[in-house]
Amino acid sequence: MSALDALRGRLSGLLRLPDDAAFDEARRPWNLSVEQRPAAVAEPAGVDDLVALLAFAREEGVALAVQPCGHGAASALEGAVLVRPRAFDALEIDQEARIARIGAGVGWGAVIDALDGTGLVAPAGTSRVVSATGYTLGGGHSWFSRSAGLGSDALRAAWIVRPDGTHERVDDASDPETMWALRGAGGIAGIVTEIEIDLVAAPVLVGGSIVFDSAHSVDALRAVRDLAAVAPLSLNLFATSMRMPDVPQLPEAIRARSFLTVDVLAIDEAAAEFLEPIRAAAPVEREDFGHTTPALMASRSAEPTDPTPTRGVSSALRSLDDALLDDLLTFRALPEQAPLVGLGLRMLGGALDSPRREGFASLSDAAWLVHGLAPVAPGAPREPGDASLAGLREILGRADEAPLVPTFLAPEETLERAGTRADLDRLRAIRERVDPDAVLHEGRLPR
Numbered sequence: 001m002s003a004l005d006a007l008r009g010r011l012s013g014l015l016r017l018p019d020d021a022a023f024d025e026a027r028r029p030w031n032l033s034v035e036q037r038p039a040a041v042a043e044p045a046g047v048d049d050l051v052a053l054l055a056f057a058r059e060e061g062v063a064l065a066v067q068p069c070g071h072g073a074a075s076a077l078e079g080a081v082l083v084r085p086r087a088f089d090a091l092e093i094d095q096e097a098r099i100a101r102i103g104a105g106v107g108w109g110a111v112i113d114a115l116d117g118t119g120l121v122a123p124a125g126t127s128r129v130v131s132a133t134g135y136t137l138g139g140g141h142s143w144f145s146r147s148a149g150l151g152s153d154a155l156r157a158a159w160i161v162r163p164d165g166t167h168e169r170v171d172d173a174s175d176p177e178t179m180w181a182l183r184g185a186g187g188i189a190g191i192v193t194e195i196e197i198d199l200v201a202a203p204v205l206v207g208g209s210i211v212f213d214s215a216h217s218v219d220a221l222r223a224v225r226d227l228a229a230v231a232p233l234s235l236n237l238f239a240t241s242m243r244m245p246d247v248p249q250l251p252e253a254i255r256a257r258s259f260l261t262v263d264v265l266a267i268d269e270a271a272a273e274f275l276e277p278i279r280a281a282a283p284v285e286r287e288d289f290g291h292t293t294p295a296l297m298a299s300r301s302a303e304p305t306d307p308t309p310t311r312g313v314s315s316a317l318r319s320l321d322d323a324l325l326d327d328l329l330t331f332r333a334l335p336e337q338a339p340l341v342g343l344g345l346r347m348l349g350g351a352l353d354s355p356r357r358e359g360f361a362s363l364s365d366a367a368w369l370v371h372g373l374a375p376v377a378p379g380a381p382r383e384p385g386d387a388s389l390a391g392l393r394e395i396l397g398r399a400d401e402a403p404l405v406p407t408f409l410a411p412e413e414t415l416e417r418a419g420t421r422a423d424l425d426r427l428r429a430i431r432e433r434v435d436p437d438a439v440l441h442e443g444r445l446p447r
Helices: 003-008 023-027 047-060 108-115 132-137 176-182 214-227 269-281 294-300 322-333 383-397 421-434
Strands: 014-016 040-043 064-066 081-083 091-094 099-103 155-161 167-171 191-198 206-213 235-243 258-266 286-291 310-317 342-347 368-375
Touching: 003 014, 003 047, 014 023, 023 040, 047 064, 047 081, 047 155, 047 167, 047 191, 064 191, 091 108, 099 108, 099 132, 108 132, 108 294, 132 191, 155 176, 167 176, 176 421, 206 214, 206 269, 214 235, 214 258, 214 269, 214 322, 214 342, 235 269, 258 269, 310 383, 322 383, 368 383
Parallel strands: 040 081, 064 081
Antiparallel strands: 014 040, 091 099, 099 191, 155 167, 155 191, 206 258, 206 286, 235 258, 235 342, 310 368, 342 368
């Protein structure tokens, strides 16, 4: 009997091995362009199973890699045991204290639904299916980030199984170093089973979209850029340049056309008044704006609900001048850049400039978050999309880049892009102290 076969008998939950029929589906990451080849996939039933898995990893010299829903996959995980903590599905809302306690297996959709009608919102990402815990531990930029900071800023406490098997609650009073690492650097200090986060009071939400034809993108984007200097903390804004595919499934009016969409979410009605300069900058193609809910904003994002292959380039910029805007939009419009179907800009600042709590993840030194996306169609050649993303990297590399929030790192990138050398040295020191046997996968921490 192999060691992995023996491990099955030590677990109450599931352990899937490569010869199991369900293994391929179990090991699959959300981003299908990443090929994960772990030695096994564990679905622990509770804390006792996690303790057994950690003991096995120590005995056999293998690493445990934790991925609740498959997001954030960055390597092949050769020889590792992939851990899916989906059974940790507790969700408690304390409306009076404005706190949510969320299990590691809970997606943002469940949290958004539980908060419906309470006048409270969570610093949730744009996708309902992302694990709230994974998102928070990776930094997490959301619709509410200008108003409430990064998702990791909201982290009050965590229940964590240490590499030695100890299960405990940690917060800034009991273990500030672990909390600093958990706010952006993932679970390098242990396996997180639950988190406790702050909720945001938002009794009124207004939002929607303002759409411009691509011919007016320059004027509209300059108005968006200039708004950042006066926008209140209550105003959150994303701008996306999107080329619609030339496919018969789409209405002829939008087929093969390009648009600039400005998506807005404000936590008070007065903030919407600041949008007038954007509307006046160029002819508005269409507009949908009014009272909204977190659920409607999540659906507006049109994030995929099933695993898909994707490739992208992201950058946090300290400034966005006319020359850079022109370069981005000119590059975006070139016919040979057709694989680059989406180019997004997110306005930063506001609460992001002054994090409430100390953590590895930070966008306090950046003014804009830029993201380009290229599709990976089944059977289609990769080269055009790769060339398109390389061109975008070249343009962004000439800009004044700041550290990037880890949840926006590409699969091949490490935490070097997200922190300073001193930050990385601090992470390594924490890891060496709490996990000297390296039973937890190093993840994105560079060697």
